[in-house]
Amino acid sequence: MLVAVVLITGMSGTGKSAALAELARRGHRVVDTDYGEWIEEVPSTDRGRAERLWRDDRIDALLSGHDDGALFVSGCVPNQGKFYPRFDAVVLLSAPADVILARVAARATNDYGKSAAQRELILEDLGDVEPLLRAGATAELDTQAALEDVVDALERIAARVGRLRIELTQGDITQVQADAIVNAANSSLLGGGGVDGAIHRAGGPSILEESRRLGGCETGDAKATTAGDLPARAVIHAVGPVWQGGEQREDELLASAHRRSLEVASAAGARTVAFPAISTGVYRFPVDRAARIAIGTTANYLAANPEVERVTFVLFSDEHLRAFEQALAEITPP
Ligand code: AR6
Numbered sequence: 021m022l023v024a025v026v027l028i029t030g031m032s033g034t035g036k037s038a039a040l041a042e043l044a045r046r047g048h049r050v051v052d053t054d055y056g057e058w059i060e061e062v063p064s065t066d067r068g069r070a071e072r073l074w075r076d077d078r079i080d081a082l083l084s085g086h087d088d089g090a091l092f093v094s095g096c097v098p099n100q101g102k103f104y105p106r107f108d109a110v111v112l113l114s115a116p117a118d119v120i121l122a123r124v125a126a127r128a129t130n131d132y133g134k135s136a137a138q139r140e141l142i143l144e145d146l147g148d149v150e151p152l153l154r155a156g157a158t159a160e161l162d163t164q165a166a167l168e169d170v171v172d173a174l175e176r177i178a179a180r181v182g183r184l185r186i187e188l189t190q191g192d193i194t195q196v197q198a199d200a201i202v203n204a205a206n207s208s209l210l211g212g213g214g215v216d217g218a219i220h221r222a223g224g225p226s227i228l229e230e231s232r233r234l235g236g237c238e239t240g241d242a243k244a245t246t247a248g249d250l251p252a253r254a255v256i257h258a259v260g261p262v263w264q265g266g267e268q269r270e271d272e273l274l275a276s277a278h279r280r281s282l283e284v285a286s287a288a289g290a291r292t293v294a295f296p297a298i299s300t301g302v303y304r305f306p307v308d309r310a311a312r313i314a315i316g317t318t319a320n321y322l323a324a325n326p327e328v329e330r331v332t333f334v335l336f337s338d339e340h341l342r343a344f345e346q347a348l349a350e351i352t353p354p
Contacts, residue, residue: 023185024178025086025106028094029153030113031145032132033120035163035170036094039113042171043092048178051082053095058082073099083107088329090178096149101156108181111174112157115164117146185322185330186315186348190341193334194222198252199290200244202281204298205257207236209243215296215336219255223248227255240276242284254288256281260299263306271313274299278317282328291329297340307340311347319351 044050062071083106124133209231230245242258258281261273285293299305335341
């Protein structure tokens, strides 16, 4: 799943609680800041009613402590705007005034809006406050739609804005913990030097035994075996292109080797995948160029495939690490 923090805001009666309950039912982490520890009441206001504000320290800890999957936070308080930069999306839930009034009159969970004075305030807020929320929101959803559709849309928003789950590390890929380890193989799939040799040595002979039955692999494709003694579920044997100057579809074939590796890893149920810098050793692919292709292809795949939680590139040398850091910086918003 992506790392994404989404604020769901909107006036009373627009369906924040219902959306949150459904998101929780679907397994997402949710926090309703209308209740409990998140709010402090501040006495003075221009309208003579106590103002309910987010407690900065608590909200700050909530947002900075979240680092896995989607977190949906709901709330509607005057001081929420200062936290907008910390959210990946701010979604306004809205509905026409008559729909809102009918909902608050009918709801059993919350007494707010049952009195004539409160109904008056709701209408006033719709006029004054909702336009401010709209101006700060990155998306708006009309909650006259079925709850299922509203929540589907919220999930799509989280998937779209989620931050990349690509990590870089320097070291030996056979020492890295991941569900699937990608090998930079050759089309015979019968072993070789470099990272291929290291994986076969660390994984033991069963990997080669299985590989023999696969009948080789085209350049740009990938095939899986089990991982032998390695602490992974699978080894994905990818065949990158030999660099021949750049006119022999090398870029396309290297992208394809990454995409196919991720597809095969997904099919094997892997949530975490580790890659070496395919083709940049014996196959002499220029490292900067290979890094951009590897990172770009992986980012596109992850954006469309939330079931893969994390991809780690395990880089052997300082030079490789720097090239991948640069490529990652180029596609990461500041
Ligand atoms: N962990 C992580 N990266 C490594 C490791 C390791 N243990 N060992 C080497 N690397 P290469 P290729 C780096 O040559 O260019 C084999 O013989 C290495 O520094 O392993 O795709 C196959 O059988 C380089 O950055 O793969 C093929 O015949 C990167 O891994 C051929 O080499 C890839 O280097 C494939 O050549």
